[in-house]
Amino acid sequence: MINSDKSVIIVGAGIGGLATAVRTALKGYRVSVYEKADSCGGKLTEFELGDYRFDFGPSLFTMPQYVLELFKEAGKDPKDYFTYKSLPEACRYFYRDGTRFTAPTSEEEFVKIASRTFDVSEKKLKAYMDENRKIFENAGEVFLTHSLQKVETWLQPKVVKSLFHSYVLNMLKSMHQVTSKRISDPRLVQLFDRYATYNGSSPYKASSILNSISSLEHEYGTYFPVGGMAHIAKSIENLAKELGVIFYYNKTVERIKYVGNTVQGIEVDGKAILADIVVSNMDVHFTYERLLQKSTARLEKREKSSSAVIFYWGIDRSFDELGLHNIMFSDNYEEEFAAIFEDKTLPADPTIYINISSKHSPSDAPANAENWFVMINVPADFGQNWDQEIVQLKQKVVSTVSEQLEVDISKHIAEEWIADPRTIAEKTVSHRGALYGTSSNHWLSAFLRHPNFSSEFKNLYFVGGTVHPGGGIPLCLLSAKIASDLMN
Numbered sequence: 001m002i003n004s005d006k007s008v009i010i011v012g013a014g015i016g017g018l019a020t021a022v023r024t025a026l027k028g029y030r031v032s033v034y035e036k037a038d039s040c041g042g043k044l045t046e047f048e049l050g051d052y053r054f055d056f057g058p059s060l061f062t063m064p065q066y067v068l069e070l071f072k073e074a075g076k077d078p079k080d081y082f083t084y085k086s087l088p089e090a091c092r093y094f095y096r097d098g099t100r101f102t103a104p105t106s107e108e109e110f111v112k113i114a115s116r117t118f119d120v121s122e123k124k125l126k127a128y129m130d131e132n133r134k135i136f137e138n139a140g141e142v143f144l145t146h147s148l149q150k151v152e153t154w155l156q157p158k159v160v161k162s163l164f165h166s167y168v169l170n171m172l173k174s175m176h177q178v179t180s181k182r183i184s185d186p187r188l189v190q191l192f193d194r195y196a197t198y199n200g201s202s203p204y205k206a207s208s209i210l211n212s213i214s215s216l217e218h219e220y221g222t223y224f225p226v227g228g229m230a231h232i233a234k235s236i237e238n239l240a241k242e243l244g245v246i247f248y249y250n251k252t253v254e255r256i257k258y259v260g261n262t263v264q265g266i267e268v269d270g271k272a273i274l275a276d277i278v279v280s281n282m283d284v285h286f287t288y289e290r291l292l293q294k295s296t297a298r299l300e301k302r303e304k305s306s307s308a309v310i311f312y313w314g315i316d317r318s319f320d321e322l323g324l325h326n327i328m329f330s331d332n333y334e335e336e337f338a339a340i341f342e343d344k345t346l347p348a349d350p351t352i353y354i355n356i357s358s359k360h361s362p363s364d365a366p367a368n369a370e371n372w373f374v375m376i377n378v379p380a381d382f383g384q385n386w387d388q389e390i391v392q393l394k395q396k397v398v399s400t401v402s403e404q405l406e407v408d409i410s411k412h413i414a415e416e417w418i419a420d421p422r423t424i425a426e427k428t429v430s431h432r433g434a435l436y437g438t439s440s441n442h443w444l445s446a447f448l449r450h451p452n453f454s455s456e457f458k459n460l461y462f463v464g465g466t467v468h469p470g471g472g473i474p475l476c477l478l479s480a481k482i483a484s485d486l487m488n
Contacts, residue, residue, distance in 0.1 A: 008487075009034065009266055009275040011253045011291070014042025014428075015473055016463035017281030018236040019480035022070045025243035027484065029277070033245060034268060036252040036429070041233035042281075042464075043428050044473075049415035052314035052371040053364040055229040056419075056427070058473055059355035059373055060198075060325065063220045066477040067232060074239060082235035084225045085360070090217055091325040094404050095187055102323070103191075107218040119185040128182040129215060136212035136219075143209070144469045144478055171207050171443045176334075178208040190333050194351070197377055199470050200305025200434065202337040205441035224324065224360045232473065256280070256291040256460065263460045266291075277459045277487060284450045284466040285431035292457075302448065304380040305436035305471070306340050307421035309393055311374040314415030318368050319405060326354040328404050336377075341441065344379040346389050352376060352397055369414070374401075380432035381421035390420060430466075437466030452483040461486065 008024045010017045013035035025031045039045065043057030064084060071078040086105075093101045101117045104110050107129060115122040179192045193203035195213040203210075225231050241247070248268075255267040256278055265274040280287040288294045329351050330336045336347040355373040358365035365371045374397060402409045421433025431437070438449060450467040454460035461483040465471030469478055 006030070006276040007032070007274075008277045008279060009273065010279045010281060011256070011266065011287075012042065012281030012429075012464070013037075013040035013233075013237070013247065013249075014281045014464055014476070015044055015233055015236070016465070016476040016480050017042075017279070018233060018240060019070060019477050020279050020281065020461075020463050020484055021240040021245045022074065022236060022243060023480055023484035024277075024279075024487065025240060025245050026073060027487070029487075031240075031243075031245045032273075032275070033240075033247045034251045034253050034266065035247065035249050038249050040237045040247070040249075041230055044230050044233040046228055046230040047417075049312060049314050049417055051366045052312075052369070052415050053228065053357075053361075054312045054371055054373060054417075055357065058229055059357070059375075061223045061225050061229065061232070061473065062217055063474040064223055065220070066474050067236070070236060070477075071239060074243060076239065076242075081238055082225070082231065084223045087222045087224055087324065087360075089323060090222050091327055092321075092323045093191060094326065094328040095190075096329065096331050097187075099187060100321075101191075105218060105221045110218060114188060118188040120183055120188055124182065125188075128179070129218070131182070132211045132215040133219065135209055136215055144475065145482065171209055173208045175203040175206050175208050175211050178211060179203075187329075190329055193333060194327065194329075196440075197306070198472060199440050199475075200307075200377075200436035201440040201445075202341050204334055204337055205341070205439075207440070207443040207445070209443075210440060222325075224357075226361075228357060228361065228364070253282075253291060255293070256287075258292075258457055258460075261456060262458045263454075277461065279461045279463060279483060281464045283429055283431050283464070284437065284462055286429055287462065299450075302438040303341070303441055304432055304434040305439040306377045307380045307424060307433040307435055308419070309346075309376050309378050309386075309390060309421075310419040311372070311394065311397065312415075312417045312419070313372040313374060313413050314365065315370045315372050315409070315412050316366075316414040317412050318370050319407075321405060322354060322356055322359070322370075324356060324359045326356070328352040328354070328400055340377060340379045341439070344382050344384070346378050346384075346393055347376075348396075350376045350378075350393070350396065350400075352400060354401070378421065380434040381425060382432065386420045386422060390418060394418075435465075436471030440470070452479055453486050 007030040010033045013033050021031050021033050045056045068078045090103045090105045111122050111125050176193050180189050183189050196203035196206045251268050253266050257265050263278045285299050289296045330349040339345050339347045353375045356370050358371045398410050425433035452462050463479040463483050465476050469475045
């Protein structure tokens with residue numbers, strides 16, 4: 001244990017803040033976490049509607065090694081805190097032409113079944129997936145596990161090698177451009193294009209380097225956390241507490257205090273609380289605007305990621321056709337993303353994602369019933385008439401799902417709550433309700449995303465989905481590792 005004479009204050013108990021608390025405590029710092037809500041997790045929280053339990057936010061759990069790593073580095077057995085099970089299938093896909101495809105997590109099985117379902121040979125599909133894996137092998141170490149703003153990052157032999165292989169990345173081409181060239185069947189292209197939504201971007205704009213996401217899902221698998229997604233955050237909180245981290249809930253940080261260019265602590269309830277290091281797990285936009293009272297003009301210029309409208313439905317019957325993860329594709333994907341990112345409107349024909357945790361956790365819904373998390377990608381909040389838009393959107397969603405399942409879904413919605421970009425903005429303090437901060441709709445996006453340290457203030461660091469390397473549970477956990485490693 002080192003640096004026991006130094007103190008760290010973390011603003012926000014989201015997954016990035018929790019992981020940072022563990023990592024800095026393991027470095028020997030005295031760590032305190034201040035959170036405006038009454039519990040940890042940020043987007044990883046849960047709630048109930050009648051007899052139905054729902055996770056508020058993320059529903060996909062991949063790359064569990066980044067969670068397990070926290071416990072192992074603390075010398076703990078992860079199973080004492082957190083358990084999960086491996087899933088044989090990644091997602092069930094529904095197309096408007098009647099095609100249905102259940103994607104196995106095993107890459108070998110995926111290639112075999114996909115080649116029989118779609119117009120593609122096993123050889124071509126395997127080659128495409130191998131290419132995506134190489135992208136991650138050549139660039140993943142650079143873009144995900146190191147600060148891109150530190151010179152020493154670019155001097156590492158592995159980084160130099162990855163730059164030498166940059167021709168493999170096709171960085172200047174979009175995901176869709178590369179995939180449609182490799183895969184002829186537009187249905188399978190649409191399946192691979194959808195990985196852009198993992199960080200709130202468009203496959204028609206985002207660099208093809210993001211095609212590597214699909215390989216990660218098959219390389220590392222998909223999983224279901226026992227107790228729901230919120231249990232991931234709770235387990236890390238329990239570990240942090242055992243390591244001596246102190247949590248202060250229902251406490252709104254009003255300001256990050258600094259003298260000159262050196263951060264000295266925070267202000268809560270009008271009182272100064274001193275610390276040697278401050279880490280913000282708050283949306284980086286609001287960190288500057290509210291806590292530092294600095295201009296956000298530079299951040300405003302960057303395109304926001306997509307947001308979402310989510311229907312939380314308690315369904316009073318079960319559907320064998322559906323699994324844990326389900327996607328009902330729109331007919332025109334390009335038009336859908338153009339509406340979101342260019343027109344800032346809701347898609348006329350939206351793709352629908354349905355997550356049903358009760359498929360693996362029966363207690364999440366009554367017997368012979370299901371808890372549906374129904375998510376539609378929409379633009380961030382720029383003042384759209386959400387109340388009116390949601391009424392129209394619900395009609396479209398009910399109509400599409402009813403058509404696919406050949407059942408009038410509207411007759412089976414026993415419970416309902418709706419979240420939209422305004423809800424997300426208020427509940428998670430996300431600027432304009434954007435789920436991932438900025439989009440990755442440019443090949444330079446990885447370099448333009450805010451770094452994990454401040455170039456203006458000493459002893460100030462940033463973690464979470466709005467800074468490098470991006471949104472989603474695995475990347476937020478990696479942001480904590482990067483920031484912690486940068487601390488003296």
